Amino acid sequence: MTSFLRPYTTRVDNSFDKKRIKDYIITIQCSLDGFSYSVFDETIATFIVLEHYNIIKQDACIEQVIDEFQERKNIKLQEYKRAIILIDNTLNTFVPANFFLNKHKDDFMRFLNLSDDDSFILTDYIARVDINNIFAINKSDGIYLNNLPENVTTAHASSVMINSLINENLNRNHDLRVFVNVKNENFELVIMNGCILMFHNYFRYKTTEDFVYFLIFATSQFNIDNETVPLYFLGQIENTSKILELCSRYFRDIRFMRKPVEIQLTKDLEEEPYHQHYIIYNAIKCEL
Secondary structure (H helix, E strand, C coil), X not given: CCCCEEEEEEEECCCCCHHHHHXXXXXXXXXXXXXXXXXXXXXXXXXXXXXXXXXXXXXXXXXXXXXXXXHHHCCCHHHCCEEEEEECCCCEEEEEHHHCCHHHHHHHHHHCCCCCCCEEEEEEEECCCCEEEEEEEEHHHHHHHHCCCCCEEEEEHHHHHHHHHHHHCCCCXXXXXXXXXXXXXXXXXXXXXXXXXXXXXXXXXXXXXXXXXXXXXXHHCCCCCCCCCCEEEEECCCCCCHHHHHHCCCCCCEEECCCCCCCCXXXXXXXXXXXXXXXXXXXXXXXX
């Protein structure tokens, strides 16, 4: 069997027990170059496993990656109480519910050049802001996901992020905030006014200067005051990053997303920066 996964980070608490798999919720996050998963033990309301793999063959399909993962662990997804699969790509767009018709979801994506004849279109509904997130994946991946057992659900990673940020900002009235989700070759920018979603988009970058240029350009369109409006980072970024160093010249209030008290992690998982796993930890709370 061809191997597509190379272990990168492994945090498994001693309490993990295959015999209790029906008490666990697994969340899997699939991107072009990475595969992450967490395991949540409902009996103690605590995350007990966090692992990340690099995908060494970028054209590997989701079925191949998940099949290898199941074989490595000798556990099938249907054995868990729940399994959540998050699609982490940039092939998505948000459409207000008033303008959305399910029969035209393909048309939205084609108009934006986000899909083609080999695409499978899925949607998430985010009730808090009454919008639909339409996203595309490879057709073979879509058919595979569509035929998984009933305990497995699929959502887009950006839906989880937006839904979680809205929930965290419900009590902030007209309070501007900027959120940046850093990835390998692009970053995801979200601007919120209280719990109102004002802007969401992706920006590709090659250099640190590219990153900061696009960030400044986008925030300036909303007259963001770089002296007072906080800039929150999540995703693949360290506190020693050159991106942070350059951003600090233009934005006074830079922060990382902080773990709320209701998210419980084992001691081993606490050693991993929370902001880097924000989406995978928040997925179980989202109703999409």
